[in-house]
Amino acid sequence: MMELDRRSLLASLAVAGAGGVSTLALARSKDSAARRRPPNFIVVLADDLGYGDIGANGSRAIRTPNIDRLAADGLLMTDAYASANICTPSRAGLLTGRYPIRTGLAWQVIQADDTNGLPPEEVTIPEVLGDDYASALIGKWHLGHTPPYWPPTVQGFDLFFGLPYSHDMKPLSLYTAGEGVEFTQEDVDMVALTQRFFARAGEFVDANRDRPFFLMLALTAPHIPLHPTKEHAGHSPAGDYGDVVEEVDAELGRLREQIERLDLQNDTYVIVTSDNGPWFEGSTGELRDRKGGAGWDGGYRVPFIAWGPGRIPAGSRSSAITMNFDLLPTFAALAGKPLPKDLVLDGKDISAVLLDGAPSPHEALVLFDNEKVAAIRTDRWKFVARSYYRGYDLPLARIGANLLFDVRSDPGEDYNLATRHPKVVKAMRARFEQYRQTYEPLGRKKEPDRLPGGKALP
Template sequence: MDRRQILAGLASGASLSLLPSIASASNRPGRKPNFIVIYCDDLGYGDVGAFGGRTIKTPHLDRLARQGMKLTDYYAPANLCTPSRAGFMTGRYPIRTGLARGVIMADEARGLPLSEVTIAEALKPEYATALIGKWHLGHKGPSWPPTKHGFDLFYGIPYSHDMLPLSLYEGRGEDVHEVPFEYPQLQQMFWNRAETFLEDNASRPFFLDLALSAPHLPNYPIPSLAGTSAAGSYGDVVEEIDQIVGRLIDKLDRLGIAEDTMLIFTSDNGPWFEGSAGGLRDRKGGGAYDGGYRVPCIVRQPGTVPSGVSTNAITMGIDFLPTFCAMAGKQLPRDTILDGKDISAVLTRAAPSPHQELVLFDNEEVVGIRTQRWKYVIADYYRTFKFSVEDRGYPQLYDMTDPDMSESYSVASLHKDALAMMKARLETARTTFEPLKSSPGSDIFLRPGERPPSHKPAIWQD
């Protein structure tokens, strides 16, 4: 069946019968699927050609999209990196892990509790597991190193590459030691180590989190690409990422494991001071608008994931743990509340989302709700303060079927029933998550009639 037949089926509503099911996936009988997640840092929705980007050249990512599925309405678990990575690793909204507030700085001792079950732990013992790249879930005390969280191998950095002091570590178990590195070569070093891991584990199931630390600022292009992109050094680095994706695709093909491997490309949050949100409103660390959360996501597995297909089913990074467990035939973590859903039917049959809603947090505060059709926003930043649009009588309801993705015009006055429904959903979420705050009431809102506090909260964080 060619791409036009699949797309015609999607348009006619007959997609479920046309697309392959997970039961008929063409990986080798008896072999559990491999999982690779390329988790970029601060890559925007509009930085990839397949998602509308025009300035930066991304031919390999565009090829990946042609060979797989685009998730156009995929959300990172948070608008900042530490909580986003906590949500991805555990399948839980980051407020449940204690890591929803800000990012872990170099002098902090916070970290992912050992009681949390990561994707790597959930897939053990059958899977070889590696975290190559950026960790940023705790670099002191019991949370360090990542090999305490189910990873056989760690080769990477403890936090963002703009934080000091920065070291590159390698090791297994608790035997993790520093290795020398140069900033312009860092992404290449991550790829080279990932390539060795693939070669070493091609004959058995594996999970690889290739957590590139780019294109987070500052940018360090490799010499061969420096100055080649119309988007400056940021574009140079994104094009380097694109080349790494191309090498990875080719490597899987050469090893003969492409059909056994689910390859996912995405980002931890939207763009920071540079990069394109692709027409989405706001950026990394902002309020509840999509530019901080909605990021590129492409999934490829020949014979299992249909090629050349897009889905607008709402999904989030918290969905990967339950999905991988389902596809690997593994039990979900016991005695653990998971917020993520098994989206294997979305990925293999373009089925509707299993989510009734996605909850959007800014730090520990519920600031938005997204359903398949509607988005309700209650907070934004204004003059460095978190601004409650809800308290000022400016209800922000958006119809997400509108081709205009900019969330520029609220339709609250046109859809009273939808507004009431979304308000009720948000209040329910608040009731659920308010007791989980590390310091209740500490998120600062500038409300009507209130004077600004004497100190200003840190809005833009690494």
């Protein structure tokens, strides 16, 4: 009852026609309503899937025919970023439309003995979509596993079926909450986990076929430990990692078949992406570094495919810079939902990017490593402000280093062009100081920058 009251309160805060719902999106949502009903949204969020781990992005070691088919029949985004290079903050950014540092979750990931989480006052995607949408989080939560942050039904979801955090953490149980179930838990069968998640997602889609729904299918794969099923074990030249990714691909194919069998494809947007770059296994393609790797793209840039027959043109490809926190305002726009009046968002409505190939609404994206500004990305340029060397977390920009990369011609961030573009460096350094002063004071740790040897910078 308290959650329903909270969602009603959030709805009352919204002002009809509030900023954030674009004219284009409203027109499209009205057209969609005239045709059938408000659109469904499905976000399939892989865990630690690398940019280069799908065929659509060049993988040869891992076969992903169903993901590739979604890309061929929809939109492949080449420059999509997660809002963090590790799990907890990235998920916070996706669900709230805000840089994770605003939510208090930018520092590391939540561990099994932690008691922090996503603040209940944060507004999430299901809360913006409202009570006329059925909503489910199936899979991994990792945004707090003690009250008042737990279970995910406290953040607007009608159904939760999944794990409190990563499946390499202990103790571990599989939980169910919502839809008439007060709260249950059961043992975890690691081998069957991906299949269980997809099966429960299929049940949710079937049960809500006649009303709009939002489904966040937050997989544990291909995060380690890796447990391929018998059906897929030993099939990929990319080892167990490849087997697990190919299992995800096969299950995605079955989910698409179900959507089409229920004749929901013209009412449904499907997004396939990852929470960050790959960890100890997996491919970043030609991108530099990996999950948790300071300011380099390999930890942040992720696969991103959007499928929406009849709305998203088949065979589309976009290099517009986007971030996972764009999903909240975009879904609100596509559903014709106003945003709460005083909600401060960093994400932007990218419906025109998805539907019409428009340029990015972002002038720049800020990449954080924990609570520090680690890099800045504009359409062409990347300014790297932090990196690691052996045991050092180097605050490069603060000690006078200028690392500037033309990521359009050099996506691997191999060659520094700072001396050739002093005006660009000046502009990027100004952005860096602005973002550092704006965001870093919001951090809960407020760790000072240190030089090698331990001396703190003012």
